Structure formats: C-alpha cells, structure tokens
Amino acid sequence: MSHRYLVLGLLSERPMTGYEIRKRVCETMSMIASPSYGAVYPILHRLLREGAVTMDVVEQEGRPAKKVYAITESGRDDFATWLRKPAAADQVRREFLVKVLFARDLDPEELTAHLRDRQAEVEGQIAVLEAVCSEPEAQANGYHALVIDYALALYRAELCWLDRVAQAVRAGELLQDALLLDPD
Amino acid sequence: MSHRYLVLGLLSERPMTGYEIRKRVCETMSMIASPSYGAVYPILHRLLREGAVTMDVVEQEGRPAKKVYAITESGRDDFATWLRKPAAADQVRREFLVKVLFARDLDPEELTAHLRDRQAEVEGQIAVLEAVCSEPEAQANGYHALVIDYALALYRAELCWLDRVAQAVRAGELLQDALLLDPD
DNA sequence: GTAAGCATGTAACTTGTTACATGATTAG
DNA sequence: CTAATCATGTAACAAGTTACATGCTTAC
Structure with missing residues (x-):
C-alpha cells in the first residue's frame, strides 16, 4: 500500500x-x-x-x-x-536475524562470515546514503534529509552491534548457551 | 521465504x-x-x-x-x-518514514503527532523485548538474546532520532526547506 | 453467558518480484 | 559490437493477510 x-x-x-x-x-x-x-x-x-x-x-x-x-x-x-492517518506498525524482520537466531548450528567462523557480510552490506548502504546526502536535491528537501538521517542512525547502531557481537565471538563468549551482553 | x-x-x-x-x-x-x-x-x-x-x-x-x-x-x-547461504539484503521500509518524507504537507502539530505515535510504538516494543529478555527461555538461548539485543539497539537509536526531530520541530527548525541535523 | 485459549484449516485477495518482450539511441 | 540508458508493458509466480468456518473447555 x-x-x-x-x-x-x-x-x-x-x-x-x-x-x-x-x-x-x-x-x-x-x-x-x-x-x-x-x-x-x-x-x-x-x-x-x-x-x-x-x-x-x-x-x-x-x-x-x-x-x-x-x-x-x-x-x-x-x-x-x-x-x-497513523502509520502501521512494522517489524525489523531481516533474513539476517533469522540466521543469527539459529547460529548455534553454525561454526564460529561461519557466524563470523555472516556478520562480516552484513557489515559490508551496512557500510555500503551508509556510503550510498552519504552520497545521496551531499546531492543538491536532498539538501533542498529537509524532510528527505531527515529520512536519510533516520536510516543512517539505524545503520550506525547496527554497526556497533555487529562490532560487539564479532568481538564476543572472537573471545569465545558465544558457545552453546552462553551469557553475554550486559544490559546496557 | x-x-x-x-x-x-x-x-x-x-x-x-x-x-x-x-x-x-x-x-x-x-x-x-x-x-x-x-x-x-x-x-x-x-x-x-x-x-x-x-x-x-x-x-x-x-x-x-x-x-x-x-x-x-x-x-x-x-x-x-x-x-x-548469505542473507538477502533488505530495506528499512517503514510506512512511517514515507509519511515523514512528505511532512512538508503537514502542519507541525500533525508531524508531532506522527512522531509521538511512533515513539509510543517503539517504547511499547522495547517494553515487550525487555519482558521477553527476562524470561528463562530467552536467557537460556544466547542467540535469541542476541537478536533481542539487536532489536533493542535499533529501537533505542530510533528513540534518539525521534527526540532530536521532535526538538527541531518544536524549535521551528523544520520549515518548508530547512537545514537541520549536524552530520554527527 | 461470554470471552479467551486451544486447535485446525481454506478462499479470496493484495502486493510484489522475476522474467520476458519490444525497440531505439548513445557511449565505450 | 556491446552495454547502458530510455521507455513501456504483461504473465506467471510467490508470499502473505484477512476473514471466515468449526468446535470444545476453562476462567471470569
């Protein structure tokens, strides 16, 4: 719709x-x-x-x-x-996340590969957004710039998460059950 | 799929x-x-x-x-x-964002209402995630906890964005064209 | 008595993708 | 000569939602 x-x-x-x-x-x-x-x-x-x-x-x-x-x-x-009209609620819903959810079936190297793939994808998206940002069309429309900023904020937060998780995997903190991630 | x-x-x-x-x-x-x-x-x-x-x-x-x-x-x-298999790339794609994109057609109060709605939605989602987090099932599965943490990270980043934008609207910084948002 | 939970399913519809067909021009 | 860009479109398929139908039990 x-x-x-x-x-x-x-x-x-x-x-x-x-x-x-x-x-x-x-x-x-x-x-x-x-x-x-x-x-x-x-x-x-x-x-x-x-x-x-x-x-x-x-x-x-x-x-x-x-x-x-x-x-x-x-x-x-x-x-x-x-x-x-109020906007419909929508999920995060990423295929990538479903793979992480079942990563207990993966070797640490395989999980790391998925994380690296996703990191490359996100970095690529950020590069695209920054390029769009610098175009006159986007700068002329404050609301367009706002939406780009939204996407950038989420992608950057995702990058932080990816980094944290990659570190945890390297440190062997993610075994079969495992702990992890202090709540903030 | x-x-x-x-x-x-x-x-x-x-x-x-x-x-x-x-x-x-x-x-x-x-x-x-x-x-x-x-x-x-x-x-x-x-x-x-x-x-x-x-x-x-x-x-x-x-x-x-x-x-x-x-x-x-x-x-x-x-x-x-x-x-x-590598995961498919996917978009941010929120109906909410399309409304923001065309917010030049809205009064500041109407935009504010959309922002507030979204904020309530996100806060609700965070509450759900925190509740799920504290259940034994999620704590037993490190990967499930990881996915919850991912969603929390993104929602919290969104909350920051919503706050910044709401402030900009209140300050009247978002008129027809407008500036905004120092790049970090 | 009525709402919620358990438990299964289908039909109609919506929304979108992929792959194809057509055909001209321009840049490398 | 080949690829990209301009420009339109359709048919087959995929994946999902909504709304319906059925029917029993338990808690308020």
Missing part, C-alpha cells in the same frame, strides 16, 4: 513518467523502497483508472514516447487523507 | 504444532515476524509434502486433536544449507 502513496507523493511535487519515478526512488530513497517496473506501472494504471492522476503522452524523436503522469485534485485529497 | 526457515529452525529444536509455533514466534520473536495462521499452516503442509517434516496426530480429551510436526534428516539438511 505504501508504494502507492510514495508514487502519489512524488507526483504531488511534479509530473513524472513511471520510469522517472522508479529511478528517483531507487537512487535517492533506496532505504525505503526499490520497486520494480512490475510494481510501478500497475500502480500508475490503477491511479489513472481511479482518477487520482491524469496521463499525457509525449512523443519524442529518437526515444520511445513517454507517458507523463500528473496528480489531480482528487489524488491530492487521497494523499492528504493517507498522510494524516 | 524466511518464514519457512523460521518454522524449520524452531522444529529443529523440538517437535511442535502449528499453533505452538505461531504462538512462540509472536510472543518471543515479534521483532522478526508475526505470521498469521494462514501463513503457518500452508508452510507446514508444504514441508510435509516435501518430506522436510513428519506429522503425528495426537488425540487429546477435551481439546481438539493436535498435529505434532517433527523435522526429518532431509529437513535438517535443507535448513543447514539455507543457514549457510
């Missing part, structure tokens, strides 16, 4: 094509979503059917014609209503 | 019924997942069909008969293979 409103929100800034929407989301909002074309186009078709957007075919030479979608008053109302 | 392996992982500890599995996940692993019956039962049927588990009908007086599922060697192999 929130992909729909992400699309509508972006169109409330300016008219765009499906291709453009997807590109913008994947490049500057990848921490929130990375929808495929198979998600974006059907959403636009549906919004059009419902009258939340209008569509304008723009011929281009050289390139294929593009369909520019623009939000309508009714679309703005729909978006405004959604924006004011 | 990871629900399947969560089920298989739990069954690798001891035989259980679908009802039990769901209850245990929802009560002690709610930060990772809260599958509905409509998710759990079909997974078990499929695992049975594939030979990853066996099923034993146990009649009970008073209560309806229950179906106890136990993991097979083939199921253990399947699980062990999955456990060693």
